[in-house]
Amino acid sequence: MRTLYLFSSAASPVFDIARVVEDAQADGWDVCLGLTPTAARWLDRSLDGLAALTGHPVRWDYKLPGEPDVWPKPDAILVAPATFSTINAWALGITDKFVVGVVAEGIGKRIPMVAMPCVNAAYVQHPQFERSVETLRGAGVTVLYGEGGFVPNQPGQGDPGAYPWRAALDAVRDLPPGA
Template structure:
């Protein structure tokens, strides 16, 4: 299949991240050119897999900003998906705290009008913190499609996560819909 669309897939350090190669392959199977970006902790979690992920995508995996004057090594994004998006990533993005590469790109993506899809991965204790709900609403108000609740990610009690049940296919369906709108 000819690849004509570019998906930036950004992941935070949460257990579903370990399935990212399968998600990349599924996206590629329907025509996406996938560029993988990770938070620094997520990159550390996948350190031994980074060469294979770069071979799979055909692009460097990025977790840090490029230096001024360096060329961008990725094509322009048609859609950006952030999943799994941790408590920290969701809150930093909503507040515009862009010290992390992935958060900086998606914060700028709002202003550039790039379709953005996010799916949290947080436990039920974190969602009780008042910042989380405000952050989800702030992102939604900025045009980000946040797949949280019915049809997206539903939190589990702390310590009882089910990473294999993370709704990756809901994310890819939302990415497809965002590209078509």
């Protein structure tokens, strides 16, 4: 069985993460769930159940030096929903958050990765966002942004139920094997 790291930021589609884990498992993945600290806080009451569902501890912080890694090595990584902050931090190499550190290093390790943003139309007007998307694409990350992926909504107008999770899972399934 192939291992998928599913990394999620604090955006409203994260509340569907248990269903997404189940869908990924139905696609044949062993899923390890990583969250940004804010997403972990949002899902605090569900963390034990999510750990039971995946069979792995849910992680949102770096392990201490010398501690063993509790997850198997990934065959692929899906970062979704990826907030404005997560996309920009990843592209800029700002690795103070566990999930961003893993995916920043994942570029160098040539781990196949997919990112799907969840940002509103006001955020995408910031000049750094497009640069970050292009930086990640240039580094080999499949970024599902625009037609066929995530299309931004007006601030306050998002529909978490319309987030295209299936497109993200299909893109991960279709990734070529890593190095």
